[in-house]
Amino acid sequence: MSIDDADAGLPDGWLERLYAPRAVAVVGASDDIRLPGGRLLQYLLNYGYAGRVYPVNPNRAEVQGRPAYKSLTELPERVDIAVVLVSAAASVGVLEQCAALGIPAALFGNSGFAETGAEGAALQEKIARIAREGGIRLVGPNTNGIIDSGNGFAATFSPVLDQKGLALRDGPVAIVSQSGAVGAAMYYDGQRSGLAVGRLYNSGNEIGVTLESVVDALLDSPRFDTVLCYVEGLRRPQRFIEAARKARRLGKRIVLLKSGVTAAGARAAAAHTASLAGEDRVYDGVLRELGVARARGYTHLLDLGRVLAAYPRPYGRAVSILSMSGGIGIMLTDALEKAGMRLAAFDANVMAGLEPLLPAFLGVHNPLDVSGGPFHHLDRLRAMLQLFDRNPDSDVTIVAVGSFERRQMEIAEVLADEARGLDKPLFVIWFGGGDAAMRFLNGRDVPCFPDAERLVQAVVPGLRGDAIRPVAPDDVEPDTAAARALLAAARAGGRKVVDEVGGKQVLRAYGIDVVSERVVDSAAAARRALEGLRLPVVAKLRSDALVHKARAGGVRLGLTSIESACAAVEDLLATARRLGLADADVVLQEQVQAGVELLLGARRDATFGMVVTLGIGGVLTEAWDDVQVRLAGGDLDVHDMLARLAHQSLLDGSGGRPRVDADALAPTVRRFARLVRDLGDDIEAIDVNPVIVHDAARAPTAVDTVIFLRDA
């Protein structure tokens, strides 16, 4: 059974019911809180869950002061979920009981399934089948549990809850994690630092319910607007794409931390979960296009959650800084500039308003170095924040304060109170102590960080300009039939590759401008062909057996006359005869004027299917290694793809090169993506390199291409 089948038919409202059972059975409940069955039961009893809890343990009359039951069949009612913490082997029988009793959900906290080898995989197949046939929602197996902060349903055995005095705070942020330890730790680190994490779902081996299904269902809940995901490998990437698009429609945000993005990390991930790791930059491009914020690590994921939950609406790039320390102001300015943000210009109102609030010796400029004054006279602090907020050039205010250990709460309370009245986002850097102030501010949706770098890394994904601009569909209708015929002909000829001549015909069928060329097999044919070509031309020997044309002396450049071109053709054909290339002919190609050489490519990604690549092309393609990847079926914001290439000075029109204009390039990219979508079933990969970009008035020209056919 494929995973797609397993959670395809989840009924409406399934996740809400999962998190709010009226009654729970804990199979494997224990008095010993060093054991999972002891801890999970203790948390269910201690964190305010109001439903009925039934310990199941055949060897005990009582567990943790509650009457224990020998098995599920002896319970006084049909529970809504069975938490199963017995051995993998024993759990099969328990799940059969669930099926027989009509229990709609089971949480399998035990390990010993696919993650342990072939035997475990067989057990996993077995429980998957029982769950499917019994209509049971299966959480896990190999999960340490789930939590709902709203009703205290803390169905986890992570030791992180094993402590006194923790009050679970409900809120609009949910965490879904493919690692139980990571998920539980994040849940706790979020809670204790003021981030209101309303739910945790640790998905385990995901045989019944995938991370993607949980994300999708959380988006449907009005309780949640921000979903934080820790992912080792997406099992249902298409469903994830759909969920991301739903999030954008709803104005909700998904944040994703993908681990296993290096070769070594991917190997480590495979050892851990047996899921295939996607390539780092594919994730980068695809998530960017989907509007999913990408977290760079554990702490960054929580930081992004903090910011996007506090300020779900995108904001601009101009920042007003009020800093107690000139030094922190400088570091913050550095970090903002590196991230593409800028200092707001103080307008006349700000200048005039600040004048009476500052000692004469402090200059009035952004970043505003206020020294300690406004933090001793908090009415001045309030007035300054209001001045910044009313400045039309300013989008965001950042206050940097710290070292007031004794007075931290007094200052934090003023900041939180003032923030509620401001129109624009307020962020805080608290340096030198301030743990209580930071926790308090974060808990009041004023995101607060201990240094400039962390703040800026958390602020950037919320920027307005960071949203992508989908392009309008193209109005040129492709000749799909002609393109398909070309591919079919190549396949019929036993080829796995369509060469540059056929490849360019395919591109042309999709409205992409290609270099003019003719194939000839004699000097006489060349002479006729040259009537239709503009000089100078290039002559290239073509043969299936000839891999490196240039090295074999098979390329002649700069042929400026018909005579020299014909002579070159004759010469090349003679070379072919000498080399014994029976299939050889010659491609005569107009020499394309120099411009900026880009590459356009497509390939089948193991996770996301066909993806499109746009980047720096030409002879140094590998050396530059500067490309952006997007879904072939995505929005393809060409402005954004170009803007994110590293080597901007190659694109900006400097050095006598034409400027690469996104609008002028967009139709080519769009038509190429259409080609990839239409013909994707037949194609494994395409390289178009170089695509030469001229000035904006002329469409870019595809000069060389190769199409790799998919194995039939």
Next chain:
Amino acid sequence: MSIDDADAGLPDGWLERLYAPRAVAVVGASDDIRLPGGRLLQYLLNYGYAGRVYPVNPNRAEVQGRPAYKSLTELPERVDIAVVLVSAAASVGVLEQCAALGIPAALFGNSGFAETGAEGAALQEKIARIAREGGIRLVGPNTNGIIDSGNGFAATFSPVLDQKGLALRDGPVAIVSQSGAVGAAMYYDGQRSGLAVGRLYNSGNEIGVTLESVVDALLDSPRFDTVLCYVEGLRRPQRFIEAARKARRLGKRIVLLKSGVTAAGARAAAAHTASLAGEDRVYDGVLRELGVARARGYTHLLDLGRVLAAYPRPYGRAVSILSMSGGIGIMLTDALEKAGMRLAAFDANVMAGLEPLLPAFLGVHNPLDVSGGPFHHLDRLRAMLQLFDRNPDSDVTIVAVGSFERRQMEIAEVLADEARGLDKPLFVIWFGGGDAAMRFLNGRDVPCFPDAERLVQAVVPGLRGDAIRPVAPDDVEPDTAAARALLAAARAGGRKVVDEVGGKQVLRAYGIDVVSERVVDSAAAARRALEGLRLPVVAKLRSDALVHKARAGGVRLGLTSIESACAAVEDLLATARRLGLADADVVLQEQVQAGVELLLGARRDATFGMVVTLGIGGVLTEAWDDVQVRLAGGDLDVHDMLARLAHQSLLDGSGGRPRVDADALAPTVRRFARLVRDLGDDIEAIDVNPVIVHDAARAPTAVDTVIFLRDA
């Protein structure tokens, strides 16, 4: 008076005496702890300082329960330091009293000097003169103070110490900061997180004592082995270079955080301290060469201090990971790989030793995902750490643990205890709570971080391979006189620039291989010259008036015969006559075989003086923008410079290009640096671009160059 004069003659032991006065006067002492003179006095009395403290306040008989004095002259003894917290204007008279009384040091906490404008600058000049003439060590002005954790001399008014229950912990780390707020906050954040910061020095406006002098004196103290610096602009960069070299000799470490590294940040820094901001990549290269670890932000500076203080000896790149969470193990592996580190191979001993310590279903591989087991059975944890430590392939052990809130100290104590017996560095990631454990471990010199990314960023600067390899001096004796004569001739001719022909003669005088060329002014001269050149050649029109040769049609490439070369010369001279270029002649140059095009450059940096640049050259120099900068007078590790370029695939011999071999390139770079050192007084900048690198057997060839002369 220049700053160089001001602290040039600091007597031996001055800093030790500054931090350990037998008696202190606080001028401007107050009962009100909202005022600097109230807070500083309170800290001096409360943090265990055992010397005598004299409040000076003409309006009070008593301050904070101590008898107050009307002025310094009324004190019962000559104090070792006067802390001055009165207005800038009033402070001049106080300093005059210090001079009259022979008080050897003064700490000026007041602002109102150069940072406030012209009037303040004049006051600053005045106190600088008084201090110099009176032989007074002047701390500041405009500093919030200094602290010695060893004797409780907390001479600061930063509110960060305004709290109960903080015990200052002495240790081998010192902080020197050009921002008082940053320095004080770091001191506190270090102390409270287990980093033993023995001293804080906030240098203020640095008229008497610069940051560089303090760093130098701290290195002389046996108490300190790690010095953390926050720098907005180095006032005495040459002295900093000397201090860095001293640190390397002594096996001590300097860590530097430079702010104002972006254009906007530099502007903000100028507003704050009026110091000139150095260019980011100059700092990058120079610090790298000096062995100074560079911090990327506030938190990173403390993190580096933690690691380098715990493990002063460099360690290798192979890491063994023991993780409670597979997920954290994967993220850590990703972060290590991105940073150029690797997973150690478990040897047979590790494999055999782990077998009985792990449940059968957990695989034995690195990263080792142990789940919770060894953290419940701590003897197993100890055994595993010892196995890793004895593995010859492993250099470093990282333990990732977390979420054990209730049991955190029990686990942390075992880790700290075990670490003392290990030969190799142990680092810890503590995720999910663990504040007390992290503080404890950091306090026991087991560096501990809340996530993988922060840990790896802190670990990298301690790597063994990260040390630079100085090259041996060159054995080729340059013809300095000839080179000087060429520069003098150009200058005598009224030129500000030495063109490529003269420039290459200068390079040749230093043993650098240059392209063979001849200057000719007629076809007949060309014919004679061509006897000494190998075909094909290039002909270039040369004239002072001709900036863009190629655009003016002044360049002819690929001249394969003597006839075509002579014709080209004639043609170019005709062009010159047409353009009215009276000074024109033609350079005939051998065409250099294609290779990898590098650039070699030098220029006068505003902070560090002459620096040398090595990077990717050729037509796309600006687009690549990929260079490394080092001191011209530095160690010039060419391996390191090449290894740190971004575009490695251009250098590694792929794509049919020659491999760029550091050993083969080193003599050229070394000779070039010698040239820059010898002739630096006459030269503002040099560009050599391209330098074409062939295979290792042949010296690189300088093809084009230009020397900008320094204004006389």
